[in-house]
Amino acid sequence: FIESLSTYARLFIEKIDRPDVDDIRNLRPAVALQQQNTIKTSRSTVGTLTEIHDYLRLLFSKIAQPYCPICGKLIKQWSPESIVEDLISNQKGKRAMIIFPSDKRVEELIRMGYHRFREDGEVILDRLIIGDEKRLTDSIETAWSEGGGEVIVDIVGDSIIRYTKKLMCSDCGFIAEQPHPMLFSFNHPLGACPACRGFGNVLKYVEDKIVPDKSLSLKDMAIEPWSKPSLRWWYKQLLRGAPKSGIDINIPYRELTEDKKRLLFKGTEYFYGLDDFFSTLEEKKYKLHVRVFLSRYREAVVCSECGGKRLKAEALSYKVASKDISEFLEMSISDLKNYIKDIKLSDHHKIISEEILKQIYDKLS
Numbered sequence: 617f618i619e620s621l622s623t624y625a626r627l628f629i630e631k632i633d634r635p636d637v638d639d640i641r642n643l644r645p646a647v648a649l650q651q652q653n654t655i656k657t658s659r660s661t662v663g664t665l666t667e668i669h670d671y672l673r674l675l676f677s678k679i680a681q682p683y684c685p686i687c688g689k690l691i692k693q694w695s696p697e698s699i700v701e702d703l704i705s706n707q708k709g710k711r712a713m714i715i716f717p718s719d720k721r722v723e724e725l726i727r728m729g730y731h732r733f734r735e736d737g738e739v740i741l742d743r744l745i746i747g748d749e750k751r752l753t754d755s756i757e758t759a760w761s762e763g764g765g766e767v768i769v770d771i772v773g774d775s776i777i778r779y780t781k782k783l784m785c786s787d788c789g790f791i792a793e794q795p796h797p798m799l800f801s802f803n804h805p806l807g808a809c810p811a812c813r814g815f816g817n818v819l820k821y822v823e824d825k826i827v828p829d830k831s832l833s834l835k836d837m838a839i840e841p842w843s844k845p846s847l848r849w850w851y852k853q854l855l856r857g858a859p860k861s862g863i864d865i866n867i868p869y870r871e872l873t874e875d876k877k878r879l880l881f882k883g884t885e886y887f888y889g890l891d892d893f894f895s896t897l898e899e900k901k902y903k904l905h906v907r908v909f910l911s912r913y914r915e916a917v918v919c920s921e922c923g924g925k926r927l928k929a930e931a932l933s934y935k936v937a938s939k940d941i942s943e944f945l946e947m948s949i950s951d952l953k954n955y956i957k958d959i960k961l962s963d964h965h966k967i968i969s970e971e972i973l974k975q976i977y978d979k980l981s
Contacts, residue, residue: 622667661945664803668952669945671976673800676941678972679965680934682792684785691792691933694779696757699767700749702779703756707746711772714742714755716763738768793930800934800941802926809928812919816926821894823877825913830870834858838869839880839890841913850893854880857887937961953980 621629661669682691692698703712715738718725725739732740739762742755759767765781783792793799798806808814825840832838835855842851858865861884863876872880883889894913900906918924925932925942932940937959947955956977961969 666979668976668979669801670797671972671979672941672944673797675969675972675976676800676934676936677795677797679961679969680795680936680941682783682795682933683935684788684790685929685933686788686790687785689785689787691783691785691790693783694767694781696753696760696767699756699760699769699779700753703746703752703769704749707769707771710746710774712744712746713740713770713772714744714752714759715740715768715770716759717766717768718762790933792933795934799931800927807927807931809919809922809926811921812926814926816919816922816924817916818919819914820917821890821914825915826890827869831868833868834863834865834880841893841909850888854887857884860884860886949980953977956980 664670683689684691694702715734717738719737720728722733725733730739730741734740741759741762742751744751744755746752756767767779769777769779771777778786780786783794784790785792796806798804801807802809802814802816804814809816812818827838828840829838837843837851839851839854841847842854855865858880861879863872863879869877879889881890883892894910897906897910901910919926922928922932925940927942932942934940936944944952944955956973959973
């Protein structure tokens with residue numbers, strides 16, 4: 617009974633010790649996948665119905681690390697202390713310039729005591745050899761403060777390193793969003809793929825449904841939706857304008873080149889295309905008969921933006937043990953259970969996620 621309650625409801629129930637028994641028989645199971653929620657949605661999955669998805673979202677918001685989807689590099693959120701540690705660990709003994717960006721006027725910066733500038737308006741705060749931790753710390757903290765949380769370190773004759781308080785890839789400029797449970801939910805605008813709105817697929821008009829018989833010519837009304845008596849105007853304007861656009865209306869549709877077929881959809885200066893036609897009807901889809909009509913010519917296809925993963929790129933950039941949350945959700949129950957049991961985490965992340973992983977494992981058992 618307790619397991620059938622929501623996570624929120626269970627917060628108000630005191631922890632009950634397990635009964636001292638060796639065997640229990642003929643007890644009905646507490647877990648069922650039948651949805652009792654009166655709000656029905658095609659986004660629902662086994663993960664959302666059993667609250668496993670909720671725990672996974674919490675897990676990712678606590679310990680997931682962002683990786684740049686462009687170059688695959690780990691994105692770090694820097695602080696003055698971590699910058700100093702990184703420079704001493706990897707650049708010790710090298711000559712460097714400590715620089716910060718500023719949107720202040722040069723005259724104002726000079727009054728503040730800064731006299732060295734680069735052409736792009738950046739201020740050179742210090743030149744030093746990386747090694748003196750106290751001087752390096754002072755320079756980095758000053759640059760961090762004056763640069764609004766951004767520091768540039770020019771390793772002379774080598775490379776330029778950009779440090780920022782933002783979750784931003786230093787190579788590609790990709791900015792990751794701050795992790796939050798809602799970011800990993802395809803049921804919430806914060807995390808859902810903007811193209812498919814969290815469904816994983818989109819409705820697309822399909823050529824085979826629009827032109828079911830490709831042996832017909834345009835003159836013989838190969839375009840099925842325009843063959844309806846009430847929509848003949850669209851066909852008439854096509855037959856008038858197609859020859860002017862170099863489209864032969866007398867040959868079978870299948871013999872038209874891909875470029876000519878593309879023109880039929882996009883339209884030209886001489887006629888409106890199928891895209892224009894469907895866009896016009898989309899504006900009237902509040903009418904039932906229009907929605908029914910449009911449904912005849914489209915079908916659900918995998919979203920090209922998220923690849924059917926339902927989440928936007930910023931959410932998928934976060935990973936736990938080298939997997940994004942969609943890869944966890946795609947596992948079978950047995951595979952996910954084994955993966956959670958043997959997951960490799962740092963000692964720090966183990967402490968943070970111990971209770972969450974236990975709850976997930978119990979849900980899967």
